[in-house]
Structures are given as structure tokens and as C-alpha cells.
Amino acid sequence: MAATVDAEYERSVALLERLVNQNSGTMNLPGVAKVGAMMTEQLRGLGFTVTWKPLPQTGRAGHVIAVHAGKGGTKRLLLIGHLDTVFEADSPFQRFVRHGEEASGPGAGDDKGGMVVMLAALRAMQAAGTLKTANIEIVLTGDEEDSGDPVAIARADLIAAGKRADVALDFEGLAVEDGRDMGSIARRSVxxxxxxxxxxxxxxxxxxxxxxxxxxxxxxxxxxxxxxxxxxxxxxxxxxxxxxxxxxxxxxxxxxxxxxxxxxxxxxxxxxxxxxxxxxxxxxxxxxxxxxxxxxxxxxxxxxxxxxxxxGYPAMAPTAGNQALLARLNGVNRDLGLAEMPALDPLKRGAGDISWVAADVDGLVGLGTASRGDHTPDEVVDLASIRRQAKRAAILMSRLSAERRSAGSRAAH
Known part of the structure; x- marks a missing residue:
């Protein structure tokens, strides 16, 4: 899996460039739909059954919902990301520009970089044969940056997916403090x-x-x-x-x-x-x-x-289940020769879509790319972080998806 991520690195960067160069500000409904179509093509190529869920009643474009049916009785994973950015069609910040192992562009980190990490990890699983048996559902919302109204409709599909899942993994940005990658097990409400x-x-x-x-x-x-x-x-x-x-x-x-x-x-x-x-x-x-x-x-x-x-957004409390997932991720880090990831102070992270499923399923946040300047015209993504994040995610998902569902799990009930 690690070798596949490295071999396909430039392919991942090229995909990120295409995604970034398609404006998908939340209120640019056609633009969000086009990014959704790009992700749909990628996911179908990996064997997912993909649905575009339009949401005109909320004033937003819609969501991508993708399902991969694997081996019966094994853990069900929910992967979360978002198609939209804060940069609308009239923003002067529109293009992907690469500077070696960094790149600037609207949504390069938040969250198009995260979606690229997700795809790179899934391709690595496919190459290693672990995707074939994995039960995975993906929800890519089209309005994470400015949720549609009523929110009960805007988040109904995500909440339903959370109730079906045993683990939720959110591919928003990786937090880095003093050069150290951090694990996120909590997000605060709004x-x-x-x-x-x-x-x-x-x-x-x-x-x-x-x-x-x-x-x-x-x-x-x-x-x-x-x-x-x-x-x-x-x-x-x-x-x-x-x-x-x-x-x-x-x-x-x-x-x-x-x-x-x-x-x-x-x-x-x-x-x-x-x-x-x-x-x-x-x-x-x-x-x-x-x-x-x-x-x-x-x-x-x-x-x-x-x-x-x-x-607005509910809270994602730092539960024992979330802490156990971070411990599992740190097991992956040890096997990859990477440093342990301490838990990030929740005061340093804003609200996000995983909070809508936090009451129903254990989860981790921050499996996307490292970046700086998010939500500003100075947004810059660390392209090299695609490699380590995709490797972490591919191995973690492979191990979790191979486990039997627990009779006592929240989703199993």
C-alpha cells in the first residue's frame, strides 16, 4: 500500500490540480456539481456504487454518496469529506499553482486535498487487495462551508450513514503543531x-x-x-x-x-x-x-x-471510543516508522461534518492534507503530506474493515 501511494503521487497531485481549478464555492451550485461529477468518476473506477443526491430544497447543490459492499459481518466504515469551498465564483483566488512540494489554490487543503488523500488511500487498498472485502460508505457534502436550510434535510443522508457505520473517518485537514502531526478526536459545536x-x-x-x-x-x-x-x-x-x-x-x-x-x-x-x-x-x-x-x-x-x-453544528466529544481509534492510528504510525500523533486540543479545531454522526459512531478527524492559510487567499497545501496521510488511512482502513462487527457496537444495534 505504501509503495502504491508513492508510485501514484504525481497522479494524485494532478487530480488535485483539476479539482482546485474547478471553482466550487458553496453557492456556485453548478461548480459544486461538477466537482461531484469528477469525484463520482474516480469512485466508480474503484468499484463504488455512486449516487448524486441533489438538494434544491435546501438551496445547495447536493451530495455525493458512494457505497462499496464488501464481506458480510465486518466493520462498516464511513468516510467524510466535502466538495465545496469558501471561495465563490467571483473570488479572484481561482487557480492551482504548484511550488515544488507545496501548492496554493482555493480549497487545495480544505477539502480537495482531503478528497485526494481519500482516493489515494482507496487506490492503495485496491492494489493490495484489501478494498475488495471492505464495507465502505462515503459521503461528500456539497455545503460543509455553509450548510443548507433546513439542516435536518441538508444532513439527513450523513446522519443516516453514521447510524449504519462502526467507524467514521473525516478527511478534513491534518493539524500540525511545531512540526508534529496531531490526531483529532474532538470538535466543538457551533x-x-x-x-x-x-x-x-x-x-x-x-x-x-x-x-x-x-x-x-x-x-x-x-x-x-x-x-x-x-x-x-x-x-x-x-x-x-x-x-x-x-x-x-x-x-x-x-x-x-x-x-x-x-x-x-x-x-x-x-x-x-x-x-x-x-x-x-x-x-x-x-x-x-x-x-x-x-x-x-x-x-x-x-x-x-x-x-x-x-x-448549528453539534459537538464531537472526545470519547473513549475516539481515543481508542487514535491509538489504532498510532499503531499504524509505529509500523510506518512515523512519530506518534498526540491528541489535538479541541480549542484549536473548528466545527465540521463528522459532528453530525458523533452521537452514533466513534470517529477520527484530520485524515486530509496539511495546509496553512485555509479560508484565505493564502491557502497553501503541503503536497508531501498526501503521501503519509494516504498511507496511514489505507492501512488503518484495511485493518478496521477486516475486523468483525461487535455485537455490542452502536451500529450493530
Whole structure:
């Protein structure tokens, strides 16, 4: 398997170039579909039955779902990646440019590099004869960077695949710290919140009086300051992304623009703020929501305040099962003569699609390429990382897929 990965390295780089040069910003629906078609061709060549699942009802292009039926009674693997990038069709960052063992380009690492690693590993398994008996399902989403709505439909196929699987492997980027490859066994959730505050308006000379109170702007600031002092706990971050106050204040339906009208001598009647918070478990999510709701409910006299929440990505907690999978990967590293991969601090990794299946199946994240500058025009992929990541994945998948399903496994039930 290792020899196959090395022999086909330039083939992998050439495929990455073709994928990157096809724009697939999330909202470029035809572009996402074209990348899906490119991946479909590759997977069918490996013996997968591939379906393109269009999702017009969510406002997104769709997903690639590929199934390889192997030996009965053996572990079922779910491989996860995504077709889309953050760089839309009007972005000036459009082309793959190679610089020796590095290359720049939109999505070169996130996540087209990851999909190339996945294919390189599967080709290595095919060459070694281990793919033939492997039970593998692949879900390549077309909207990981900006999920379609309703999310229950957008992620239904991925969640269903997770319930069928015994192991989930996510081919997003490899984390590297101080030159050392890291293993990822956890990802934090994303939860959006919106704070709306109202107060009595009038001439600014009357502010803080019993008749007019603090005004909406000051009360919003007090609540946000209370978040900062009362919420902190391990593995939690929270952010205010938009803030506006005035006689009128509003955030647009897209959630990316705030508007306000007022004057320096008028007490603001309205204030609005929005942001997110990220947690490592559903229990932590509920605890933080309860704290925030209580802080907002204790608003100052003469004002009113409400907070609403919208769930985004769930958390992938660092379970014992995930830790055991990292130990298995480190067994592969030892056999390849590679250094052990410590577990990455989940504060250093954003949310991702594997979180949707984390409640149902043990998983690992970060089997894709190493890169830097992701989500910026400075995105650069370490092409050499294709080699070691594909070798790791091919051997790990070969070993896992040869094992019998446990009667006590979550998927077996």
C-alpha cells in the first residue's frame, strides 16, 4: 500500500490540480456539481456504487454518496469529506499553482486535498487487495462551508450513514503543531445567539433617571459584559459578531449586516447583537444556554431583553471510543516508522461534518492534507503530506474493515 501511494503521487497531485481549478464555492451550485461529477468518476473506477443526491430544497447543490459492499459481518466504515469551498465564483483566488512540494489554490487543503488523500488511500487498498472485502460508505457534502436550510434535510443522508457505520473517518485537514502531526478526536459545536434589548427613548439629558433608565445601548453592553465575566469555563468560547444600537436597530435576515439610526442626543430605544458560542458536549451547550438566558432575564429596570438561540453544528466529544481509534492510528504510525500523533486540543479545531454522526459512531478527524492559510487567499497545501496521510488511512482502513462487527457496537444495534 505504501509503495502504491508513492508510485501514484504525481497522479494524485494532478487530480488535485483539476479539482482546485474547478471553482466550487458553496453557492456556485453548478461548480459544486461538477466537482461531484469528477469525484463520482474516480469512485466508480474503484468499484463504488455512486449516487448524486441533489438538494434544491435546501438551496445547495447536493451530495455525493458512494457505497462499496464488501464481506458480510465486518466493520462498516464511513468516510467524510466535502466538495465545496469558501471561495465563490467571483473570488479572484481561482487557480492551482504548484511550488515544488507545496501548492496554493482555493480549497487545495480544505477539502480537495482531503478528497485526494481519500482516493489515494482507496487506490492503495485496491492494489493490495484489501478494498475488495471492505464495507465502505462515503459521503461528500456539497455545503460543509455553509450548510443548507433546513439542516435536518441538508444532513439527513450523513446522519443516516453514521447510524449504519462502526467507524467514521473525516478527511478534513491534518493539524500540525511545531512540526508534529496531531490526531483529532474532538470538535466543538457551533451555536448562534441573538440578543434584542429595548429601552425608553427620549432626550439624552434624561438618561439614567428613574423615568428613562439606562437606555438600550447601555443595557446591551452590560449584558455582554456579564457574559464575559460569568460564562467562562473550560472548552467554551463565545463571541459577539455584530452589535448595533439606536432609535432603531436591526440585523438583516442573512445575519451578516446590522443597521441602526439615531443621534448622539437621543437615548437609544433598541439594541441588537448576535454571535456564537462553541462547546465540547451537548451537556455543556445546555448549561451555557441556561446561563445566558438567566443573565438576559435579569435586565435593568426600564428595559426589556430577550435572547434566542439557533443550533448549528453539534459537538464531537472526545470519547473513549475516539481515543481508542487514535491509538489504532498510532499503531499504524509505529509500523510506518512515523512519530506518534498526540491528541489535538479541541480549542484549536473548528466545527465540521463528522459532528453530525458523533452521537452514533466513534470517529477520527484530520485524515486530509496539511495546509496553512485555509479560508484565505493564502491557502497553501503541503503536497508531501498526501503521501503519509494516504498511507496511514489505507492501512488503518484495511485493518478496521477486516475486523468483525461487535455485537455490542452502536451500529450493530
Amino acid at each position: 451555536n448562534d445567539w441573538t440578543l434584542a434589548v429595548t429601552g425608553k427613548s427620549g432626550h439624552s439629558s434624561r438618561i439614567f433617571s428613574e423615568a428613562f433608565g439606562d437606555g438600550a445601548a447601555n443595557e446591551a453592553a452590560r449584558i455582554l459584559a456579564a457574559f464575559r465575566t460569568q460564562l467562562p469555563e473550560p472548552n467554551l468560547t463565545f463571541n459577539t459578531g455584530l452589535l448595533a444600537a439606536g432609535v432603531t436597530a436591526a440585523i438583516d435576515t442573512g445575519g451578516s449586516k446590522a443597521t441602526a439610526q439615531g443621534k448622539s442626543n437621543i437615548i437609544p430605544a433598541q439594541a441588537i447583537a448576535s454571535g456564537d458560542f462553541r462547546t465540547l458536549s451537548e451537556e455543556q451547550t445546555q448549561r451555557v444556554r441556561t446561563k445566558m438566558t438567566a443573565i438576559v432575564a435579569d435586565h435593568a429596570p426600564g428595559t426589556d431583553a430577550t435572547i434566542t438561540f439557533k443550533s
